[in-house]
Amino acid sequence: MNPPLSREACAARDAADPLAPLRAQFSLPPGVIYLDGNSLGVLPARAASRVQQVITEEWGRGLIRSWNDAGWIDLPRRVGDKIARLVGARPGEVVVADSTSVNLYKVLSAALRIAGSRTGPTPRRVVVSERSNFPTDLYIAESLVEQQGMRLELLDIDDIPARLREDVAVLMLTQVNYRTGRMADMADLSARAHAVGALAVWDLAHSAGAVPVDLNGAGADFAVGCGYKYLNGGPGAPAFCWVHARHVESFRQPLSGWMGHAAPFVFQPGYEPAPGIARYLCGTPPVLGIAALECGVDTVLAAEALGGMPALRAKSVELTELFIQLVRERLGASGLRPFGPSHAGQRGSQVSLAVPVDGSIDGYALMQALIERGVIGDYRAGDGSAAHPHLLRFGFTPLYLRYVDVFDAVQVLAELLESGAWREPRFARKAAVT
Template identity: 50%
Template sequence: MVDFQKTRDAFDLPEGIVYLDGNSLGPLPRAATARVSALLRDEWGQRLIRGWNEAGWMAQPGRTGDRIACLIGAAPDTVTVGDTLSIRLHQALHAALQAAPDRREVLTCSGNFPSDLYIAEGLLRTLDKGHTLRVVPPQEVAATLSDQTAVLMLTEVDYRTGRLHDMARLTRAAHNLGAVTVWDLAHSAGALPVDLRGTNADFAVGCTYKYLNGGPGAPAFLYVRPDRAEQVSPALPGWLGHAAPFEFEPSYRPAPGISRMRIGTPPVIALAALETALDIFDDVAMSDIRARSITLSERFIAGADALGLQLMSPRDPARRGSQVSIAHPEGYAMMQALISRGVIGDFRAPDLMRFGFAPLYNTEADIDTALAHLSDVVLNRLWDNPAYSVRQAVT
């Protein structure tokens, strides 16, 4: 049986705070402070540039990638870590388009994070080969797939509502029509079981600062199915994706497999913090995390229902990720009122309050406390305070 009290103790959670925003930024792992401090002091401070060899810095992207692979159902040597999610998506989509050279449609849905759509639009415009980006409602994706689809590009869990796509079914449907798949796992990795190998997904990307708890701006990951990896000609052929970077050849020669998708210098300090966060997953099965996530979210939904609030997430937990979204015309002010009382979630325009559930550190007591404050805010109209309506830069 999983000891979730032990995993909770592995995080440095502020006293008196109920943190339900791990779907935006995970909390600080206690071990990260000492690990990063040691890296600064003993590795960078004492070894200087020798740290690349002596401290294993250069191997971090692959080493960390293998640890993430365990959490997303991928084989070893299929995941690399570094750069941002936007860069990783650009790489994956470009590679997917290479695999479908005779087709011109990229199919996606309105549940994708806007940045994914921006990246796709920019890439297709730059390629200037007549590609189109077709955006449909999430529930219409399967019916819209056709033999004209080059790439199906989807975020598995909708960042607004938590709606969960059926990766296995949609990947199979895409492949049956000759299309290639790109999955964004930003709201999946570390929150629910993912089976990239079992679903035969072609490409996947994701960030590490949400449910993986890697810290603000933590680097993103990229997965390429092994049989695809040797066929990819990277859109961003970086120095460290070269077969022999320290030969300093004037022309690019791709490294084997996933390594060719490396671009620039690894973010050593950020990767060290991420490694401590991944340590917390070592003794926990993703199936256990998922089961507890459902328990917590169902408890929260029951309380929200009792308050008459409008649930925007799927009611069926099998169709929902690890967050619950509630719509309210005063959603921003209501969330600010909650935050002022020590219950931290977030807001997404125009009217969604989001609550993320991370079983590694959230408890039933957290849910009950959050609901008690939510009840007070709703029943006593505590949001009706002008200060709570002042929009901050980050909502």
């Protein structure tokens, strides 16, 4: 058996890590080990001064002239082009707008319109998705299928390929599952959807900036993604959307606002969609939010000089593998167990630990105690069963995490479990106010 991993061994890996300089791009609070970049990314050091500059110079002095002079009007496409480099899209294929939820409404609606217009012996009336997809995705799909007299069918991810038949209009999936961290095979599932005449819509919330994504290579049809997670764009950062070139001149999205019009400043009656991806815009772009998002996207693009997404992915895999190994070595007796793919190739940049089904550990209280000690992850309740357990969720962002951070986080977790300090009443969830 290998000797247990030491902190010194982790420090040696940090010393040899070619991506280590990227950490200096962030304002990390002292004393914090941040394992929640899958929920809200860290503040880029440049963001505060850049947003300040947009406020005081571009807005304060430039006023309305800045729509042109400071290039505000081009921001959705300019920052979209930067994101395109991270998701296997070409320049002009991605636009920044709205929230992930709103963008999903737009792309799913466009996909349903295209799929619904395809003629065949079987009407296409079904949207297929994963049972444990993120709730907002399913809520949006529920609304759209109801409007269109269609049906949403939810399955376990392994049962999806067999369900793809001629009655399916759209396969809608999140590439990396928010609970388990399991990464779906985008190329394989998109091809299976196409084989039955359906379209594939992907949510990249937990993959853009976290794992290499190749939308064009995978032959996906539509995609949306989130700005405030691995892209470090700040709370409520605008999201993005992408459409494959084969649909770009034909698709219609339902939120026909003036910024998606072919000639927004002509003020003519009648909506005429802009050519290309710009038709995904609806209202006026949130300039301050996109300025902050651009700083976040730049922190990921800075890795291009050091090997880019493949290098980030390699480190992310090492971090998640290290965490799992340490959890097994140090916490095995506690009953906490890694939940999700055991094979690193199927894992996104996060690891969840399932709380024992016997209720011996209150996962919520344990996470609160961890956070108080400076290790920030999050807690996602399940139904408490073995199949859908309560989870402690940890994201591993290779841009700013060190190997010693992983070691220290597991050390704090081990100490809390040993001392039982998490049982102090102040960590318990307060009863919901009804």
